[in-house]
Amino acid sequence: GVHQYNLTTNVSKLLISLPSTAAPDYIQAANKISEDASGDIWFSLDESLVKYSYDTQAITTEFSLPTEKLNADVVRAHIVLPDFLIIGTSYGLISVNRATKEQTEILFLTKEDRNVENQNVKTLAIDQFDNFWIGTVEGLYRMSLRELIHSLNHKTLTAIADQAIKDRNIWAISAEETGLLHIMTDLGYYQLDPVNKEVQHVFLPTDSRYAISNDILKSIVIDNNNNLWIGSGNDGAIYWMQYATEFKNVFNLFGGRGDKIFTDNNVWSLHQQDEETLWIGTKNGLNKYN
Secondary structure, eight states: OEEEEETTTTEEEEEEOOBOSSOTTSBOOEEEEEEOTTSOEEEEESSEEEEEOTTTOOEEEEEEOOGGGTTTOOEEEEEEOSSEEEEEETTEEEEEETTTOOEEEEOOSOTTTOOTTTTOEEEEEEOTTSEEEEEETTEEEEEEHHHHHHHHHHTOOOOOOEEEEOSOOEEEEEEOTTOOEEEEETTEEEEEETTTTEEEEEEOGGGSTTOOOOOOEEEEEEOTTSOEEEEESSSOEEEEETTTTEEEEEOOOSSOGGGOSSSOSOEEEEEEOSSSOEEEEETTEEEEEO
């Protein structure tokens, strides 16, 4: 479920606990969290998209998987727009009209190009150039956000996505103010310049001097100096100073609990609170790193 942690009192409480429809003994996990312009918090749970209001404390379900999808599919990502919700699931990309609640499947590839893997959406992002990015199990795709919204408003979806990176399993996308994209994949870290469409494979973890055992990179946060914290599959957090092209690996060594920096080396999510504080969500708990 979803837990709320109070930084002042150092106390956490269970905020959302929704049983799975398919397996009632299982509580839906939260796969994505975001905050909209009005301060509401949105959660992509396994089977639903849920909104939490700080003002009213109300919890509302804005989207649920169809019954036929409950046993095999999950909700992984979302983008909240003024008039539409865009929802990434393991079976495709879905839009929900916020006024009418009408749902539409966004077929962002032609019938000939679609397959199970490239319809399996893992992450979504929007950059400053009005690009809408779709990260899937098999590649990264780009659409014009303006064209997508126009098509949804007029119910004439004709916008087809361009492939930006082929084959790779896309775990996370983050954009600098310059527009440069940082992309975490099953084969390390890529950069993409959306203006000239150049792609660079920057870092393959297992092919480095840092003795990293797994190429999967799951998460990323950009600090105020445009340096990167990257969450790895099994090797802790990696700090990359872009302009010095230097990496620092922060991870647990073998030993007892007192020797450990994190509660687990499998890093799922990252959030920088300020210049001195990094929050690290791992497979085994939440860590505060100074």
